[in-house]
Amino acid sequence: MAQQAHIGVTGLAVMGRNLARNFARHGHTVAVHNRTEARTRALVEEFGHEGAFLPARTPEQCVASLERPRRLVVMVKAGAPTDAVIEEFAPLLQPGDMIVDGGNAHFQDTRRREAALRERGLHFMGTGVSGGEEGALHGPSVMPGGSAEAYAAVGPLLEDISAKVDGVPCCTHIGPDGAGHFVKMVHNGIEYADMQLIAEAYDLLRRVAGLPPGEAAEVFRAWNGGRLESYLIEITAEVLAHTDPVTGGPFVDAVLDRAEQKGTGRWTVQTALDLGVPVSGIAEAVFARSLSGHADLRAVARALPGPGQGARPAGEAARRFADDVEEALYASKIVAYAQGAHQIQAGSREYGWGIDPGAVAAIWRGGCIIRARFLDRIRQAYDERPDRVTLLDAEYVAQALGAAQGAWRRVVSTAAALGVPVPGFAAALAYYDGLRSERLPAALVQAQRDFFGAHTYRRADRDGVFHTRWGGDRGEEPA
Secondary structure, eight states, X not given: XXXXXXXXXXXXXXXXXXXXXXXXXXXXXXXXXOSSHHHHHHHHHHHGGGXXXXXXXXXXXXXXXXXXXXXXXXXXXXXXXHHHHHHHHGGGOOTTOEEEEOSOXXXXXXXXXXXXXXXXXXXXXXXXXXXXXXXXXXXXXEEEESOHHHHHHHHHHHHXXXXXXXXXXXXXXXXXXXXXXXXXXXXXXXXXXXXXXXXHHHHHHHHTSOOOHHHHHHHHHHHHTTTTOBHXXXXXXXXXXXXXXXXXXXXXXXXXXXXXXXXXXXXXHHHHHHHTOOOHHHHHXXXXXXXXXXXXXXXXXXXXXXXXXXXXXXXXXXXXXXXXXXXXXXXXXXXXHHHHHHHHHXXXXXXXXXXXXXXXXXXXXXXXXTOBTTHHHHHHHHHHOTTOSOGGGSHHHHHHHHHHHHHHHHHHHHHHHHTOOOHHHHHHHHHHHHHHOSSOTHHHHHHHHHHHHOOOEEOSSSSSEEEEOTTTTOOEEEO
């Protein structure tokens, strides 16, 4: 009998190729297929020594080489290409077989695909994979969504290739249908916020504290040795320390200041709006990237008056300001993760997924782009109270934010006084203060809505919905 593969991978660009190699390195026989056969041959020729690969020239050959129930990982571009591959392979599969989509699909597309394939007796698992090409090869954070039956069949293989923290796989069954891709989407939204906050911290160190990129790199290295330890802080130090081989100056100065995006951050914000969840820090990060890309708008507005040079800290004052930035960065990052966790909880309620936020924090501790030391604190907070309304009321988090708020406020006010934009820091602080406030000016907004549109309002002193007759005697009546 011909050798049978434990799992198949179709789509052998960098991520698909590295996942296939990861499976093979862990002792799994892998059927590999690509639309362009040359890419399949190249994988086997270059990396065949790493494990057992079964190259397939056609979808039919790929499916025939898989043991039952068949497990096929699809690693192609999200959208129409994913639908095309599914329609190519699904007719070749039998009831009980499963397709695992490891791309960055929109969770609503995953829900649609899962429902359609379920009617055909097939399992579909929308699976978030984070960690980039290195993570795919050496151990990513894996966020699978789909049926419990499908996870029982493919989960052990995904756990096998995932990153490990304290011996625990960074992979868990997130929930039904689109839950995995939803969590991956929010992960990417948090990633946007995290990167923006780090960029603002660098900008403040440079423009306010006067540190050149090389010295700022050393600050980030020091921060990475403490509570801010994370993958993104680590690579920030590397980038800032790098010298451009063309100009001989700091590499960061040679890079055009236009940050691009693939859309997952936008999806996070759009979905949060649909759910009515405030993710202001993530939204500001998305808009900051958008603003950076509007070169004509920025060119026209560059001559607008600002506050002038102002007094910048120097010497010991600059060192203290850098310490303040560390506090503000830590506090703002916590807010970003809290907003993401809130959105995951809201999505879980809306779609009946039963997502465990503590388990999500646990699998984000390794392999993924937003892996960070304080994810352990987040995991502990939700382990203590899985139904926690907000991460910010956890004892450690509340104490950390309380201790940081003085520095946080000084940083935001100093930046405003000097004309240095810090939309991420400012939005995070406004969110924190909004949650703290006994009363918000939303009362006036709702009164205005009732005045011009008869949209009604609720009262603070008794139950019911009311309307004021603004155009008449201004008496109040139940709505």
